[in-house]
Amino acid sequence: MKTKTLLAAALVCVLAFTTTIIRAADALPSWNDGKARQSIVDFVAKVTKEGSPDFVPPAERIATFDNDGTLWAEQPMYFQFLFAIDRVKALAPQHPEWKDKEPFASLLKGDLKGALASGEKALIEIVIGTHADLTTEEFEKIVKDWIATATHPITKRPYTGMAYQPMLELLAYLRANGFKTFIVSGGGIEFMRAFAEQVYGIPPEQVIGSSGKLKFEMRDGKPVLVKLPAVEFIDDKADKPVAIQKFIGRRPLAAFGNSDGDLQMLQWTAAGSGPRFCLYIHHTDAAREWAYDRTSHIGKLDKGLDEAAAKGWTVVSMKDDWKTIFPPKQ
């Protein structure tokens, strides 16, 4: 090869190398330059440095993320519940019996408090009543149509616009560094899969969540999978590590959550050998998002906050650590 060609090749290599270094600093533009951001960058640098004793091969760079309150907002209630309420309204004409049946009756009268009087049971009733008997393909289409058109009751944003911009950058940054990103959430697995690839760049096979039972059957000579009116698995608390083992079969290298429901996932991650990274999102920004923690009905973070302090896990204060919360409006 001629000298000029060699020089040109060398220049390309230098540019590529420089770009990589710059990228690490520029990849998280919505994060303020503080302890939280630094802890992320330091950890990633440590486990990706070949030859270092802390180096972790790419195949083992598993990062698990809770969804509600960690990747997107969860107030005034889980968005899947708002979806189910919209479904109740849309399906009401086909279900005249709902007029006299709780929690549907209260819901149709606009009485949310009455509908939720029976607590978690009411929520599950509503979700099951509106999701069951659909094929998986029908359900996927309904969620996709809803997410493309529905807006949040308070912010009036589309729900996909309520993903956290700093977390979208973090997902991309981790993937650029060889991590495989998973969702491990209490949300419905089929619900999240309908938008996780578009919004988070996370493919369906890397989405883990709560599930209802499914049945394989023939309809008009064609095989379909039908959603049954029965809960199969609630992906929360001590069942998050169980789900991680079942679906992934490896302990995460890094785990991200925002509530006590994520505590066992973080404990399980932290207890692995070698370097591990655990991070809690702390909702501290009443002005730009919501502020809640130890006594909140949704997304309660109490024990987790104490354990994070005791163990030295990273705690992100949304107010102090994030320059922006949501992506720019489109």
Add this chain to the structure above:
Amino acid sequence: MKTKTLLAAALVCVLAFTTTIIRAADALPSWNDGKARQSIVDFVAKVTKEGSPDFVPPAERIATFDNDGTLWAEQPMYFQFLFAIDRVKALAPQHPEWKDKEPFASLLKGDLKGALASGEKALIEIVIGTHADLTTEEFEKIVKDWIATATHPITKRPYTGMAYQPMLELLAYLRANGFKTFIVSGGGIEFMRAFAEQVYGIPPEQVIGSSGKLKFEMRDGKPVLVKLPAVEFIDDKADKPVAIQKFIGRRPLAAFGNSDGDLQMLQWTAAGSGPRFCLYIHHTDAAREWAYDRTSHIGKLDKGLDEAAAKGWTVVSMKDDWKTIFPPKQ
């Protein structure tokens, strides 16, 4: 850029292109040049050709494989059962009560037939009795130790040496063409994960199988996952498409099996829109492996054989289509 540099670049491109074409033919050296091999190569060429109406984006190139009888042998009985028998023998001194308790008593006397008299129930008893109460990490180590040292009672090969060489080539060929390869097997998920990466190049998060219940608990202040003595899911027949939906969330583009237990997985795959590929391994080689199909106790292939003929699925005759069965001895 100078003309010479351009020419050099063009030459590199031509070489790379030629290599790709040669690779398609050379990637399956243990396959005879027949209809089965051709159907695979044709399908892969079709779905990977950009701009073609049959082109499928890499993210959707999901290929699912049964394990026992499809990726490795399954005679004279499923290898996991042979593993469990070895465990019974190893654990017998700690379980004096097994001397009077079936199926353990017969097994310890070397009476396999007596042990299996109660059928599938006996098998599950043995598997549960030898796998339960271990942590997932303890179990993984036991399987890894076993697979590294145990040998097959008839061939005297290590079990990893009873993977099918043509299928190892097929897995690699599909992955080289952008496919993501999954195991979807009736075998135990934790059992298979202990060797799937080493033997098949399939990482734990792409292994789906039958499972026992797991429990998260603290032992000496450290979180562990413990295997409970309870079956959670049997990944067979109509529950294979259910498991595919639950774990992968996408319909496979291609599916590979060898028994009626795989039929619904192939039906589910075939019923997708656009091009799909279904393949049955037919055990026809009594000399080099085993010959069995419609009436076999293990790996029965009856309905599937009829449906494959009716639907035009590829049927591989091990005797005629495979040059070699097992990898060269090491």
